[in-house]
Amino acid sequence: MAQFDHLAEKVLRGFASRTSRRSMFSVLGGFLAGAAALPLLPVERAGAAEPNSSTDPNSGQTAPQGSGNPQDPGDPTKCDYWRYCAIDGSLCACYGGSANSCPPGTEMSPITWIGTCRNPADRRNYIISYNDCCGGVAWGRCPCQNNQGDRPVVRPQNNNEVTWCFGTKSQSYTCSTAIILGVAIDQK
Amino acid sequence: MAQFDHLAEKVLRGFASRTSRRSMFSVLGGFLAGAAALPLLPVERAGAAEPNSSTDPNSGQTAPQGSGNPQDPGDPTKCDYWRYCAIDGSLCACYGGSANSCPPGTEMSPITWIGTCRNPADRRNYIISYNDCCGGVAWGRCPCQNNQGDRPVVRPQNNNEVTWCFGTKSQSYTCSTAIILGVAIDQK
């Protein structure tokens, strides 16, 4: 994380120091608009297509989900999914959301903290944004606590204990997502 | 319960029909004042005196409580305590209250429903008032569901699904008690 944080500081100095929070929001807005144009992973579509008839009818378990993309392996309803290396909370994929989307009726906070997780398939380190979903029902299903890169709240942007519900109608926590922002800088 | 309910109806006709609800409250008040003068069971005092050093230190269990009175046998923190034959809810004895008292910071509802339970020690049938405690923290510890004498809500005074928090500052349910009102009529 160290180098990355340095980058952060640098970007920050060269950027934030000339910018008010409001205009940063608008920058963020711009980025989002841009990102929205990018192709999306078919995570939950693919999941929805999978029948779970193959599983033991008496198991009580949800059939495994998956992106259907070999480059994005694992089950987003399980705590060991690669993107969750620094998540702390309940997994939205268990509440009607997915690894990168909020359940219906909740609101995704635009302000959050990020970590860096290694994708076991392409062996790249990705910058993951842990956006919380807010304003819905929180009831502790699929709790998941991984702290890779988590740091004490003295550096909030690297802390997963904060309820990241800012700029949302309600600041009440519902669940957490893990969204790919891009590839991280080589940590060698 | 049948005969008892008939009595109820009779008492009711001969009494309630000439009485407004407000004055019934005052009658209740009068009764309470009277009852307060009666000697009380040393239920929780006795409990407080018992050390639980005898129990396995690693058990995680609360040492058995008890009234210390052989005529009132059993553990009020357990669902099989004789007074709980028709209780539905969380046992106040697990929350800082006792079989017949509310936990600190809660309020006991004066209006409630009653059942009849048989005391295995003196083999008498007692009229038990299931007063709910209201306005505190409810979190489902020591849940207990016994339905002896419970009847559908069409006869609310014999129904244990109703939140009996009436005449209290808050109608939010916390836990339930089982209070001796007197000896029931012989059910033979």
Place this chain on the structure above:
Amino acid sequence: MTASVPCAAPKRNCARFTTIVVAAFAAAAHVGTAEAAADFPNPLPAETIPKVETLPAKYPTTWSFLNYAGDRIELRNVGGDSREVKGQLPAHDSATFLVPDKRPEIYVADTVWSRGSRGTRTDFITVYDTHTLNPVGEIVLPGAKRALITAMEGLIAFTDDQRMALVFNFTPASSVTVVDLTKRQVLGEVEIPGCSLVYPSGARGFSTLCASGTMLTVRLDANGAVTGRTESKAFNPLDTDPLFTASTLVGGVRYFPSLHGRIQPIDMRGDEVKVLPDWPLVTAADQAGEWRPSGWQVVAGDEQKLLYVLMQPQAHEGTHKDPAAEVWVYNTPTKTRIKRLRLVRAGSSISLTHGAEPLLLVQAGERLDVYEPGGSLVRSLDLPGFHTRMQIEPVR
């Protein structure tokens, strides 16, 4: 520091925005010198923020609402894909709900206090949009009267072709609050002293079960005012064999089982209810086993002619809410049992989905077991932490 104060030195809270700034930076430029696996030449693309799932405005009949009563209302797919939880609706103390098929809305009647478990009480109906599950309206119910009783049938009901909602109040005086759901306003209150719960009856009105063993039927005008009251003869022997308050519709007739095993049909389609002859669920042959209806939502119907009842052997005083070992299926025209389904797990609440091939849903402890009508278990959904009672309402 307010939102509009400029953010100057690094030590100021700009630090919090590192994430966003870097995000924009990294995602835009795709900075990535990590050794890329030969078989994945391109990194995974950046994903959209924010992204919130939506649902079809009209849900498939393989979904069902599960009311956890006092906790939440869940929308689950019981028909088989791997993403069983579709969404949740907040639901607090004794919350009940209505799902119309006329409008893309869901109505949840709920109660909160201004400080959690104390403070000012507010009863309210929240109007949710079926497509987004976002709250789109609210109707505050006056008087803090809404009955706080374990969520079950009869606490809230539609009438007037789903234009009106009827909310049962218990203070412990009984009344019904009449709500216009299209105008989203309260129309008025109808006192029903000595009677409990509301069941839709006639074109515009409701019936309620009275402590005297009768059924009181109330007719309403378009403004929710009472235009008539009729009381049936006494048919509900509360002292000897009271009816469960759970019922189901079969062929337009409402069927109430009794604690000791009768079934009481009542035709509520007309302006006056017709109390039809009751008949036994338990034949002489079954008497020995002491079989009785048992559970919470104890009865279900396929709306054509079949009646499903949770049944428990060795029943006696106080067992009427115990989980039941079997579901007995009756043909209502012939009044005969046509099937006995032994459950994998003893069940407390049952319901049937409304699809062409209905599924039998059985809440059994911390499981929701899904059976095909033949009686074989299709799948079992977990209900983690569930320890109270469940109201099952499959999508229509």
Place this chain on the structure above:
Amino acid sequence: MTASVPCAAPKRNCARFTTIVVAAFAAAAHVGTAEAAADFPNPLPAETIPKVETLPAKYPTTWSFLNYAGDRIELRNVGGDSREVKGQLPAHDSATFLVPDKRPEIYVADTVWSRGSRGTRTDFITVYDTHTLNPVGEIVLPGAKRALITAMEGLIAFTDDQRMALVFNFTPASSVTVVDLTKRQVLGEVEIPGCSLVYPSGARGFSTLCASGTMLTVRLDANGAVTGRTESKAFNPLDTDPLFTASTLVGGVRYFPSLHGRIQPIDMRGDEVKVLPDWPLVTAADQAGEWRPSGWQVVAGDEQKLLYVLMQPQAHEGTHKDPAAEVWVYNTPTKTRIKRLRLVRAGSSISLTHGAEPLLLVQAGERLDVYEPGGSLVRSLDLPGFHTRMQIEPVR
């Protein structure tokens, strides 16, 4: 039907009062023809209604508060009698609390929304009476700014001899709301950009940990206005070996462990903090085992000279909040470890009771294990359903 309307016919809601009326009747007359056992000639007497338990205004030091963070705050007897739960206080989202020894009051800083998880947000401090646990006052915190962070040390603190409370805000801008607890009113707000959490320091003021690795100290006047700010040199290497934000007082000095195993003492008694030399918790001999502090409330002190730290072997990046296998005890004057306690269950939070013979409390999953200082388990209390983090605060 309102409370004052007379109650005439049996079918009216008088039925609800059957219970009370019969109660009075039966209890007064002691109607009882049930065959009485010869050995119990008299029936059990009627009991008082209503009856609510109270607590001593001053609690014994064998009791402890347990903050379930977002759920409730429990008051438990960890010292041995059979009624371990003494009471609960409502606590919602990220609630924190303060227990003074100067006044018979408890202060809980909490947050609610007007419709449960949505609606208008209100942050407030509830003042509870220690004797009754009844709410006796409320202080609303303006701006909906209170930090919603898993309950832990540093979110709220006393200063000015417990007259003032300091509430940490995070929006994500950082500030501190200053509250007068005796007048029960908010005095003002102090911005602490780039810094986090509040620790009491000096006679009237606080210190806070900054993202630049320094500690900022703020002095206040009697009205809560800032009279001075001093910033220490940087001593908290956030990139390489940051300090936990959990700390403990030993001999008036506050000790912060670091993620990699240093201990950083800071003397906060004066108007300016003294950053004392740090020293290693892990000797060269322990290096091989990769022992590091690990858990949530990772450190405790006996206030005289002993320091207790939760320690976990094979520690590496990301394990710093994992439950720890041992508690290591240090003599702070000699800066040496004097004891290793192997825990019965791996623990996440520890604290010491404040009695003459302190007990070591260890939250380990769904248990609160109680050890005597020698390290043997005295008892284990169950924490049913506990699945997050716990803040343990023994009674002083």
